[in-house]
Amino acid sequence: MMREHVPDSRPSAPVGKGAIHIEQVVKVYDPDGAAVLAVDHCSLDIRPGEICMIVGPSGCGKTTLLNAIAGFHSVNSGSIRLDGEMLCGPGKPKAAPGPDRIVVFQNGALFPWKTVLENVAFGPVMQGKLGRKQAYEKARQMMADAGLSGTEHNYPGELSSGVRRRVEIVRALMNDPKVLLLDEPYRALDSLTKSVMHEALLEIYYKNPVTIFFITHDLEEAIFLGHRVVIMTTRPCKPKKILDVDIPHPRDYGVLTAPRFRELMDETIEAVHEEAIKAFAAGEKEG
Amino acid sequence: MPIRLKKALLTPGLWRGLAAVAAFLVLWELGSKSKQWFGFQTPWVGAVPAPTDVVKVWIALLGDKGYWQSWYLSSMRVFGGFVAAMIVGIPFGLLLAISSTTYGVCFPTFEVLRPIPPLAWVPASIIFWPTQELSIGFVTFLGAFFTIVINVLGGAKAIDVRYFQAARSMGASSWDVFRRIILPAVIPSIAVGSTVGMGITWNVVVAAEMISGGGSQSAGAGGGLGFFIWNSYVGGSYDQIVVGMISIGIAGYISSAILRKLGELSTPWLRSR
Numbered sequence: 031m032m033r034e035h036v037p038d039s040r041p042s043a044p045v046g047k048g049a050i051h052i053e054q055v056v057k058v059y060d061p062d063g064a065a066v067l068a069v070d071h072c073s074l075d076i077r078p079g080e081i082c083m084i085v086g087p088s089g090c091g092k093t094t095l096l097n098a099i100a101g102f103h104s105v106n107s108g109s110i111r112l113d114g115e116m117l118c119g120p121g122k123p124k125a126a127p128g129p130d131r132i133v134v135f136q137n138g139a140l141f142p143w144k145t146v147l148e149n150v151a152f153g154p155v156m157q158g159k160l161g162r163k164q165a166y167e168k169a170r171q172m173m174a175d176a177g178l179s180g181t182e183h184n185y186p187g188e189l190s191s192g193v194r195r196r197v198e199i200v201r202a203l204m205n206d207p208k209v210l211l212l213d214e215p216y217r218a219l220d221s222l223t224k225s226v227m228h229e230a231l232l233e234i235y236y237k238n239p240v241t242i243f244f245i246t247h248d249l250e251e252a253i254f255l256g257h258r259v260v261i262m263t264t265r266p267c268k269p270k271k272i273l274d275v276d277i278p279h280p281r282d283y284g285v286l287t288a289p290r291f292r293e294l295m296d297e298t299i300e301a302v303h304e305e306a307i308k309a310f311a312a313g314e315k316e317g
Numbered sequence: 318m319p320i321r322l323k324k325a326l327l328t329p330g331l332w333r334g335l336a337a338v339a340a341f342l343v344l345w346e347l348g349s350k351s352k353q354w355f356g357f358q359t360p361w362v363g364a365v366p367a368p369t370d371v372v373k374v375w376i377a378l379l380g381d382k383g384y385w386q387s388w389y390l391s392s393m394r395v396f397g398g399f400v401a402a403m404i405v406g407i408p409f410g411l412l413l414a415i416s417s418t419t420y421g422v423c424f425p426t427f428e429v430l431r432p433i434p435p436l437a438w439v440p441a442s443i444i445f446w447p448t449q450e451l452s453i454g455f456v457t458f459l460g461a462f463f464t465i466v467i468n469v470l471g472g473a474k475a476i477d478v479r480y481f482q483a484a485r486s487m488g489a490s491s492w493d494v495f496r497r498i499i500l501p502a503v504i505p506s507i508a509v510g511s512t513v514g515m516g517i518t519w520n521v522v523v524a525a526e527m528i529s530g531g532g533s534q535s536a537g538a539g540g541g542l543g544f545f546i547w548n549s550y551v552g553g554s555y556d557q558i559v560v561g562m563i564s565i566g567i568a569g570y571i572s573s574a575i576l577r578k579l580g581e582l583s584t585p586w587l588r589s590r
Contacts, residue, residue: 128486141497185585187587
């Protein structure tokens, strides 16, 4: 059931900060060779400050979309705008990567040769925005807010995956991004750790209400976290169904057993399952 | 006794190793002295100098200045060639990894030259370089150079693309990426390449000394442990040959151990793995 007007249950987000406008984006890999159509005229509007969950089967092209927004891949046609400014589009097939849209990767991309503190402070120090001391101070503060105090001088290799993910999110937020692009960050975690991570992410979000573009294959995770859930078709991807999750924020784990949660699952699971079967039949590999 | 020493002494691995070495020495002794003791000469082992004879000769050599001079000369050559190979090889490897132009221009030639054994370079080296020392030095340099370049290149190419993506997202310039991502990420490859390169350097030095080490030890040119071995062979003191061989083994072990330690110190993040 699509709903047009939803009571604004988000914490106060600055208006017009982090609105993404994806318009008729087409991405073809290897156009002169295999010509794999990954994204086919996909259009999507992401509201500023919202948590927008992208759910789709493996290999459908959602990571391609994320990479296009981040500036790691080019697009063949169509455009993507951030707060009205064109990131990529006609005449500029590839966006320039920048600190206004930071990616948190699936298997984590914390630099293994730096300590956690050095990792978290990396962005501001390197851009010269903050002196090293100030950057470290801010890093310590943000890490304390996220419940990560005590890990500052560890190397990422010494920490559990869950902690590493949280560190990476804090590292991203240190750059004051407008948008956080999360590419299945919790895919490799066990479900117990995942549930803790979800609550941790929401806590961080309530303190830093950036726009979150979150790719997942897990419908439960999507409905639990998101303001809206966009269900993508199999490759080539485009939005199949958009669900407004009208469960109010702030949410906690108890939401999972709420009747409304189950209703929303009921509405969407068929659509997801349909696409999953198609993807399986097509032999899609995860990205 | 400190705990760690105690633990090290108590491991079964240590005692197995020592027992194996002891057994080896005993068999060696029996085999070499077989003609004396058993009346027949065991094949192969019978012609090898016995450990006890080797030890006797070795102890005598410990007081000989010439023996330690050989050590010094070989070590200096290894050190010099190795350091030169690192100074030239690491930047060159990085350049090949970063610049596709440089790679296109230089790599084919590099790959054709690489399989040529350093020793095959000796005659050309002697002709080309003015002094004998330089010609040995050049050949030594080559041995380590190719290994180091290949390892650095491989290591740089293997860096996960997501590190670059993450850095670029956070506003890194190309110089930042080089300094803060590529350089730290290739240190483990440098450590590996240098350890292997060190072994090759020793091989090359010893062989080069054998081949070209004509001149007398006191003249400064020539000499070294390779020359020592060859000289011992020519002079007929076979016990000294074994002494020379084991000396090289020890010297090589010490250099590798030093490099390994340096490698560990420069990669603190790998310690906890």
